């Protein structure tokens with residue numbers, strides 16, 4: 085796992101982008117930005133489980149709405165590999181609010197609103213590792229030893 089510290093991030097294509105048909109455009113942009121998709125799956129997640137993922141936001145006014153949204157349809161979690169993965173992917177997706185996100189970023193191009201903002205990207209190297217394990221508990225067998 086040590087070898088991957090700083091070199092992987094967890095992304096999730098959110099239900100709005102899946103419903104709007106943006107899985108492929110987002111994957112192409114991700115590939116063209118130099119990321120290697122190491123693991124990927126489609127899943128519909130329960131409110132209980134996604135609440136654990138967003139635990140840090142539990143006290144925020146938008147928490148219930150965020151949980152309802154994230155459990156409303158298929159999502160696409162993926163482990164992305166690249167040097168400087170966390171920072172570079174945050175730059176690629178843009179600001180949380182698509183109105184503020186720079187032109188050409190994934191959220192600028194494909195988000196629906198501040199909440200339905202198309203994509204997730206880990207915001208630190210520690211969280212990247214934790215979030216990758218959250219969605220891919222077998223990650224050590226699947227990529228570290230491969």
Ligand code: GDP
Nearest residue numbers: 146149150179180198199200201203204205207
């Ligand atoms: P991120 O790291 O850019 O995804 O942003 P945060 O960790 O701050 O928030 C997590 C997710 O909650 C965001 O990606 C949005 O989907 C949602 N969110 C953040 N801020 C707001 C807000 O002010 N209102 C609503 N409705 N949703 C928000």
